[in-house]
Amino acid sequence: MPGKRKRQRQYDLDFTLRRVFGKPSFRPLQREVITATLDGEDVYLQAATSFGKSLCYQLPAVVDFGITIVISPLLALMNNQVAALRRANIRVETINSTVSATERQRIIEDLQCGHPRTRLLYVTPEYCELDYFRKVLRTIHCQRELARIAVDEAHCISEWGHDFRPSFTSLSFFKQDFPDVPIICLTATATQRVRDDIINTLHLKRSTLKTFRMPTSRPNLHYEVRFKSDLEDHYPDFISWLKCVHARRSENPTRVSQLTSQNQRVDNVPGIIYTLFRRDCEKLAERLRSDGIGARPYHAGLPHSEREDALSNWVANKEGYDVIVATTAFGMGIDKENVRFVVHWQIPKSFEGFYQEAGRAGRDGKASVCILYYGREDRDMAASMMRRDKDRRPSGASVEAYGKQLMNRAKSLQALVEYCEATNSCRHKTIARYFADEGEVPCDFACDWCKDARGLVRRKEDPVRGLASEEWCSTQREMGRYDVDYE
């Protein structure tokens, strides 16, 4: 077995950062994480959405010799990252269902040739379960070309996580078969329990593991909960908000000339609206289009080509593609820097899901808005969907594991309900508490509570536009009104 890789030479990290990745300087902690990885250490990195976690394995892959295998849970996320790396002229490959057999063959031949040109290979956890691929990995390892393993969105490993994927647990194979190959695992959303699971499942030694934890805080995001009741259609509220945003922009001559000089459209206010149901997703996109907003639906039931078209044109800021109305099929890892708003049309299924999805906003560091429309009827519907999920255990998940996962989801939804109902605390602080962050949590009037706590209470209790009473909801529950189907 090849011995543990130790750093052979000094790398000019700053030069590569500027020259290859086009970034002027490292963000706090990135250099430390990268150095630990290059030193051959196992690394656990937990940091806020948009922190720049990907760079922590991409840069080592470029400066170091050998191949970095990146395990990623989502095709869209993989393709997005691969495209960005190719634009930077980095030799990156992916093997997934969208890659042809001939293409796969070419990639595999390169990987096994003894002096591969590929720097990074993106694969799914399911692909890592195949005997065939494991054999290829053994060959690469024998040739001393297996540089490191990066496990992205590592919370998917844990049954206590909000996005558990059974095939992630089989990644334990890496440390067993290649104990000398360093692993770096990355996530934005892990509670203590999930962290423990990640470390145990991947067989990482606590005594030598380098752990980096940054707060989940995103000070440039303005969090806001807007209340709704069953009888009210909240579309008018949203469209008038969006039209105001458009008007503020176009009536501000400085902003207009700034945008024009940057070759940007003044009426391009990119955003994402998350809905729980596919049917809402298409109807809402259509409604927005009829109001002159370039909106497109995105959900797993649409043809692949239509989803690709929506995603690529939205990323490219093309006219007619300003807003994506999506189900959670569109989430983790989407990296478009100028998303100015993320709206949750109903309460999402988990606290972590909410944080992840809201985290798509403001990745350029500029102020952006995250609005969650909350109604008690939606809360009861989400709970009903969760109860229905009891009978939808995925193949590969044991009864015990699935039970744990459902229990965790119930707790997570409960925490999100408390977040929505609360009128006595800063939203940023509530999020930080959920993830057990330490230290100060900045909020410069960037949430509805800090901005106007009294107004928040007034809106919640408003007899017409506020929340429905618990008595009403309880009667509705008894009548079975919230027994919903997914579609």
Ligand SMILES: Nc1ncnc2c1ncn2[C@@H]1O[C@H](COP(=O)(O)OP(=O)(O)OP(=O)(O)O)[C@@H](O)[C@H]1O
């Ligand atoms: N040092 C840096 N300077 C400037 N921009 C950076 C730097 N590092 C990363 N970025 C940019 O920050 C953005 C977010 O990075 P990345 O997609 O890796 O985030 P992430 O931490 O994986 O977030 P998420 O968990 O939300 O997916 C990217 O557009 C990336 O190019």
